Amino acid sequence: xxxxxxxxxxxxxxxxxxxxxxxxxxxxxxxxxxxxxxxxxxxxxxxxxxxxxxxxxxxxxxxxxxxxxxxxxxxxxxxxxxxxxxxxxxxxxxxxxxxxxxxxxxxxxxxxxxxxxxxxxxxxxxxxxxxxxxxxxxxxxxxxxxxxxxxxxxxxxxxxxxxxxxxxxxxxxxxxxxxxxxxxxxxxxxxxxxxxxxxxxxxxxxxxxxxxxxxxxxxxxxxxxxxxxxxxxxxxxxxxxxxxxxxxxxxxxxxxxxxxxxxxxxxxxxxxxxxxxxxxxxxxxxxxxxxxxxxxxxxxxxxxxxxxxxxxxxxxxxxxxxxxxxxxxxxxxxxxxxxxxxxxxxxxxxxxxxxxxxxxxxxxxxxxxxxxxxxxxxxxxx
Amino acid sequence: xxxxxxxxxxxxxxxxxxxxxxxxxxxxxxxxxxxxxxxxxxxxxxxxxxxxxxxxxxxxxxxxxxxxxxxxxxxxxxxxxxxxxxxxxxxxxxxxxxxxxxxxxxxxxxxxxxxxxxxxxxxxxxxxxxxxxxxxxxxxxxxxxxxxxxxxxxxxxxxxxxxxxxxxxxxxxxxxxxxxxxxxxxxxxxxxxxxxxxxxxxxxxxxxxxxxxxxxxxxxxxxxxxxxxxxxxxxxxxxxxxxx
Ligand SMILES: Nc1ncnc2c1ncn2[C@@H]1O[C@H](COP(=O)(O)OP(=O)(O)O)[C@@H](O)[C@H]1O
Ligand SMILES: [Mg+2]
Numbered sequence: 310x311x312x313x314x315x316x317x318x319x320x321x322x323x324x325x326x327x328x329x330x331x332x333x334x335x336x337x338x339x340x341x342x343x344x345x346x347x348x349x350x351x352x353x354x355x356x357x358x359x360x361x362x363x364x365x366x367x368x369x370x371x372x373x374x375x376x377x378x379x380x381x382x383x384x385x386x387x388x389x390x391x392x393x394x395x396x397x398x399x400x401x402x403x404x405x406x407x408x409x410x411x412x413x414x415x416x417x418x419x420x421x422x423x424x425x426x427x428x429x430x431x432x433x434x435x436x437x438x439x440x441x442x443x444x445x446x447x448x449x450x451x452x453x454x455x456x457x458x459x460x461x462x463x464x465x466x467x468x469x470x471x472x473x474x475x476x477x478x479x480x481x482x483x484x485x486x487x488x489x490x491x492x493x494x495x496x497x498x499x500x501x502x503x504x505x506x507x508x509x510x511x512x513x514x515x516x517x518x519x520x521x522x523x524x525x526x527x528x529x530x531x532x533x534x535x536x537x538x539x540x541x542x543x544x545x546x547x548x549x550x551x552x553x554x555x556x557x558x559x560x561x562x563x564x565x566x567x568x569x570x571x572x573x574x575x576x577x578x579x580x581x582x583x584x585x586x587x588x589x590x591x592x593x594x595x596x597x598x599x600x601x602x603x604x605x606x607x608x609x610x611x612x613x614x615x616x617x618x619x620x621x622x623x624x625x626x627x628x629x630x631x632x633x634x635x636x637x638x639x640x641x642x643x644x645x646x647x648x649x650x651x652x653x654x655x656x657x658x659x660x661x662x663x664x665x666x667x668x669x670x671x672x673x674x675x676x677x678x679x680x681x682x683x684x685x686x687x688x689x690x691x
Numbered sequence: 692x693x694x695x696x697x698x699x700x701x702x703x704x705x706x707x708x709x710x711x712x713x714x715x716x717x718x719x720x721x722x723x724x725x726x727x728x729x730x731x732x733x734x735x736x737x738x739x740x741x742x743x744x745x746x747x748x749x750x751x752x753x754x755x756x757x758x759x760x761x762x763x764x765x766x767x768x769x770x771x772x773x774x775x776x777x778x779x780x781x782x783x784x785x786x787x788x789x790x791x792x793x794x795x796x797x798x799x800x801x802x803x804x805x806x807x808x809x810x811x812x813x814x815x816x817x818x819x820x821x822x823x824x825x826x827x828x829x830x831x832x833x834x835x836x837x838x839x840x841x842x843x844x845x846x847x848x849x850x851x852x853x854x855x856x857x858x859x860x861x862x863x864x865x866x867x868x869x870x871x872x873x874x875x876x877x878x879x880x881x882x883x884x885x886x887x888x889x890x891x892x893x894x895x896x897x898x899x900x901x902x903x904x905x906x907x908x909x910x911x912x913x914x915x916x917x918x919x920x921x922x923x924x925x926x927x928x929x930x931x932x933x934x935x
Contacts, residue, residue, distance in 0.1 A: 310807050313796055320795020603791050606752050608780015608808045610773060685752040685779075688787060689743045689864045 314617035332629025335582025348650030354554035380517035399424035412466030422508025438487020478511035699892035720915035736912035784853030843874035
């Protein structure tokens with residue numbers, strides 16, 4: 310009888326298409342919005358994740374995410390080095406600075422300054438040149454993907470930057486000595502790597518310096534425990550990589566409108582799915598009520614009716630889900646090509662699937678309730 | 692004993708109300724009726740007199756409010772809803788005025804529905820359906836959709852559907868009223884010659900006087916009661932003629 314149920318549904322082309330479209334639209338909206346949000350969350354933590362071999366990030370307690378502008382006093386470094394369990398501690402500069410390209414084009418760049426002695430905390434992949442080249446006079450590494458992108462010259466130079474091009478940060482001269490590649494960050498501005506001392510020179514004079522102290526703990530020490538010790542001794546905040554990533558993400562979700570915005574869009578996808586599918590399936594059920602009543606008269610029990618409506622809902626849901634998810638993935642390709650955040654971990658298809666399941670359950674129960682209430686006695690009514 | 696086992700349906704004082712309170716309508720006001728096995732009984736009477744209500748009660752799709760009624764020895768009032776649904780599936784065949792075929796499935800699939808409801812597989816049910824379609828003269832139209840068939844052909848499909856599972860009772864509500872005279876006769880001949888058997892009862896509601904001749908007995912209803920039962924349709928005409 311499930312075959313009969315499916316033929317009944319598919320025979321009504323318009324409603325069949327409407328149901329699939331409703332599911333498809335809901336899945337696409339839910340999966341795509343969830344993936345964009347996940348993409349933002351992922352980007353929020355990408356700098357911390359990319360910066361390997363760091364056990365602890367020490368920062369001003371008021372810092373809410375990795376690129377927050379909360380400077381650290383110069384005395385932080387020696388105080389951290391004095392804490393029990395710390396193997397090494399190096400400074401890292403990180404702040405937005407104004408950068409002038411050879412043709413006079415001005416861009417904001419996120420300047421990351423690495424400890425002069427060790428160059429610890431560099432980017433995950435060097436494309437041209439080497440990290441050591443940062444020791445050359447005025448040396449900076451720029452993002453290989455941004456040479457012709459966000460760092461493209463637009464004031465007469467017309468073209469991408471190249472290694473060897475000269476830049477200026479707040480009138481301090483710099484030269485591109487190489488390029489690197491890293492995961493995309495949450496913020497739009499291009500990232501530039503240089504040494505700590507040079508970064509401080511680039512920056513306008515200030516008493517405290519924007520950045521972190523990066524810490525490696527002694528072998529056998531628990532990073533989180535050392536972090537608590539640092540916090541107790543210095544009054545600063547010390548977080549492991551995972552803690553810092555979670556801290557940044559948490560800020561993004563709780564203190565910005567992002568969760569509400571995407572939650573709303575996802576909720577909207579769900580509501581539209583329920584409304585469109587519920588209404589269409591219900592109308593279909595009403596149209597076929599006399600047939601359902603006849604089936605009941607001819608001995609169809611509730612369980613059979615559940616299976617019939619269930620087969621209709623599952624079929625429509627599966628087809629709509631498949632096409633919708635495919636559409637979301639294709640849309641994602643376009644979004645990623647445009648350089649925007651989009652990340653679809655396995656949880657997104659699962660979440661969308663659960664949402665579709667709930668939509669199907671709601672729409673299906675509504676129709677089923679009507680079918681079960683149908684009086685077999687009505688079969689003889691003209 | 693032989694007397695009892697020759698009885699298919701026995702109703703005594705059956706009362707049925709619709710609605711409640713001031714809006715209450717009494718459709719059956721104490722119906723006494725016996726239908727024998729192997730009999731084709733017609734229910735006739737003016738519109739609104741309760742014919743449809745009575746066959747609904749007899750077929751077990753509507754609960755009576757008072758009175759006694761057994762169908763092949765079974766009393767629906769003593770069955771659970773589930774058992775009654777099952778019993779209907781096994782023992783009752785239905786033919787509706789508006790044919791009531793599912794428009795998006797083939798003739799054979801429509802005919803196969805009662806078997807599939809009883810749990811028969813799709814393939815086996817379709818094979819049996821084609822045999823029954825053969826019996827009603829539509830063996831070559833088994834793949835047609837209802838809309839591709841004439842009204843008479845659709846009603847033949849509906850008769851095949853009412854027969855396929857070998858029910859003991861077949862109820863028909865105005866089976867010929869949507870058909871022309873000639874087609875109505877074809878349908879009645881099928882019901883009389885193919886559907887009717889020694890151990891089966893047919894109850895047909897109609898106000899189509901042209902088919903009265905096919906009945907073994909005719910029960911005339913008025914205002915929720917059976918006024919009289921005749922065996923010769925001419926008695927019916929004679930009885931009603933003078934007054935009106
Ligand atoms: N579902 C219902 N609700 C209320 N009244 C009904 C309902 N069905 C039938 N009736 C009333 O019951 C009476 C008998 O109806 P019915 O059995 O359909 O008569 P017939 O089939 O002889 O035309 C009529 O007065 C009709 O209006
Ligand atoms: Mg009627």
